Amino acid sequence: MGSQSPLPSVTTKTVPGPAPSGMGNGLFATTDIKVGEDVVHAAVPFVAVLDTPRLDDTCSACFGKRQMEAGTELKACTGCRVVKYCDRTCQSKDWKFAHSLECSIFQRLKPQVLPNNARALLRMVLRTSKGKYTTQELGIFTNLETHIQEIQEVQAHLDRINLTSKAVKNYSETDMTQEAIMAYAARLDLNSFNLTTAMYDRIGLYLHPYAALINHSCDYNAVVGFDGEELYVKAMRPIKKNEQIFISYIDTTTPNEVRRKELSERYFFDCQCTKCAKGTDTPEDQFTETPEDMSILEIAEKQALELMQQASTSNGKPEEEIKKLESAMRILKQTSKWPLTRQPYASLRDQLIISLLSVNNFSKAFLHAAIRYLRIDPVLYSHAHPIRHLHAWILAKLAIYLSQQGFESNSKEAALIQESGLNFHYILWYILADLASRQLESCTVPSFRRLVAANFAQVHNEFKANGMDPSTSKSIVSAEWKKLEKLVQVALDNE
Numbered sequence: 001m002g003s004q005s006p007l008p009s010v011t012t013k014t015v016p017g018p019a020p021s022g023m024g025n026g027l028f029a030t031t032d033i034k035v036g037e038d039v040v041h042a043a044v045p046f047v048a049v050l051d052t053p054r055l056d057d058t059c060s061a062c063f064g065k066r067q068m069e070a071g072t073e074l075k076a077c078t079g080c081r082v083v084k085y086c087d088r089t090c091q092s093k094d095w096k097f098a099h100s101l102e103c104s105i106f107q108r109l110k111p112q113v114l115p116n117n118a119r120a121l122l123r124m125v126l127r128t129s130k131g132k133y134t135t136q137e138l139g140i141f142t143n144l145e146t147h148i149q150e151i152q153e154v155q156a157h158l159d160r161i162n163l164t165s166k167a168v169k170n171y172s173e174t175d176m177t178q179e180a181i182m183a184y185a186a187r188l189d190l191n192s193f194n195l196t197t198a199m200y201d202r203i204g205l206y207l208h209p210y211a212a213l214i215n216h217s218c219d220y221n222a223v224v225g226f227d228g229e230e231l232y233v234k235a236m237r238p239i240k241k242n243e244q245i246f247i248s249y250i251d252t253t254t255p256n257e258v259r260r261k262e263l264s265e266r267y268f269f270d271c272q273c274t275k276c277a278k279g280t281d282t283p284e285d286q287f288t289e290t291p292e293d294m295s296i297l298e299i300a301e302k303q304a305l306e307l308m309q310q311a312s313t314s315n316g317k318p319e320e321e322i323k324k325l326e327s328a329m330r331i332l333k334q335t336s337k338w339p340l341t342r343q344p345y346a347s348l349r350d351q352l353i354i355s356l357l358s359v360n361n362f363s364k365a366f367l368h369a370a371i372r373y374l375r376i377d378p379v380l381y382s383h384a385h386p387i388r389h390l391h392a393w394i395l396a397k398l399a400i401y402l403s404q405q406g407f408e409s410n411s412k413e414a415a416l417i418q419e420s421g422l423n424f425h426y427i428l429w430y431i432l433a434d435l436a437s438r439q440l441e442s443c444t445v446p447s448f449r450r451l452v453a454a455n456f457a458q459v460h461n462e463f464k465a466n467g468m469d470p471s472t473s474k475s476i477v478s479a480e481w482k483k484l485e486k487l488v489q490v491a492l493d494n495e
């Protein structure tokens with residue numbers, strides 16, 4: 001590939017170097033990179049662990065990748081019964097990588113299960129003590145920032161890191177000093193990514209010291225994704241040789257003030273990116289008209305955020321969650337100045353779609369997913385952004401479901417969809433065809449791409465079996481598309 005690699009498990013088109021404006025080190029392109037191409041690929045993590053609730057339903061070795069393909073039933077490790085695996089292949093892989101070092105500790109701690117960050121720290125400390133990391137890997141890792149100074153100024157943060165480090169020192173019986181373990185914990189806090197499935201569901205924590213060199217920008221040019229234990233950093237925009245690579249550490253669809261607060265509190269820096277330089281002059285901060293009285297909007301936002309918070313804590317009661325989310329959205333809508341794309345409006349709808357799916361309310365979920373696809377995502381995310389592809393995929397799946405299973409009775413939303421006369425077959429064909437055709441210029445990972453390609457092929461073949469080919473009947477498809485646009489408008493008017 002012509003790309004020199006800093007570590008055997010890493011393939012990259014970048015090289016580390018000093019970054020301007022006090023950002024420490026960063027990664028820089030060694031060649032021009034096209035949209036959708038790999039900027040960094042890491043085959044093996046430095047450390048990756050599942051969130052505690054995921055230990056039960058996700059394989060601790062392949063992180064659900066093989067489950068997605070084969071749907072295997074997981075078996076618990078017979079030693080600790082804390083971690084689960086697809087089969088012997090996954091089990092022995094993780095045993096060799098790290099589990100042999102931690103299994104007896106997990107057994108001793110039962111019934112307590114360590115939280116994700118403590119499990120990650122324990123793994124790193126054990127692997128370091130047993131000489132399982134290469135000198136190069138450890139070298140890059142120990143050069144990462146700790147921000148220990150800043151951490152010491154926030155008592156709660158310091159206490160947390162202290163406590164975890166002490167516990168890990170105890171359990172691991174390592175020779176490493178408490179101080180060294182604390183530095184590990186601080187680096188983990190600052191540099192870990194959300195580990196996700198190929199479908200972008202969060203499942204745990206992931207750290208790779210080389211990928212951790214990538215700086216943040218709210219106006220980023222690359223996106224992180226995972227396929228099993230493999231990390232992909234893909235170009236979201238064309239990147240020129242010598243240009244710095246940027247990813248986003250946070251949700252950058254939020255207004256300026258929210259972003260900057262999160263970056264300074266969690267990552268200890270004052271964001272100097274081009275988007276932040278525009279202040280409140282970006283779509284993320286705009287209202288549909290200049291408000292005469294900001295306080296009305298501030299009150300509405302506060303109420304909406306409170307309801308959103310209540311919804312997220314109404315554990316296991318999706319009906320209640322749906323009510324709270326819908327009233328929060330109504331409050332924002334009633335201000336008549338709150339764009340659909342301004343947060344927290346868009347996040348409320350995302351959350352609502354998840355809740356609706358959990359209670360099998362597919363018609364309503366379809367309408368919200370269609371609103372998101374047509375009216376929100378084109379503003380919030382560029383074409384190559386994986387979130388945009390994921391949302392399109394969810395809409396296609398809902399269309400497939402409704403076309404096969406039909407509509408719920410006694411549902412206002414089902415009636416609305418039926419009145420529109422929408423032909424789901426053409427809509428889902430179009431969404432999948434569009435997704436499939438743009439995969440190479442997207443930041444999605446291989447398993448996601450395979451799933452989309454397979455589903456599109458299936459749908460297309462069903463049309464062909466019936467003697468039809470939507471790719472040659474553009475006028476029919478575009479007429480159906482107009483119906484969908486009209487339906488979305490009616491649904492919005494009804495909200």
Ligand SMILES: [Zn+2]
Nearest residue numbers: 059062086090
């Ligand atoms: Zn597995």
Ligand SMILES: [Zn+2]
Nearest residue numbers: 077079080103
């Ligand atoms: Zn075990």
Ligand SMILES: [Zn+2]
Nearest residue numbers: 218271273276
């Ligand atoms: Zn910024």
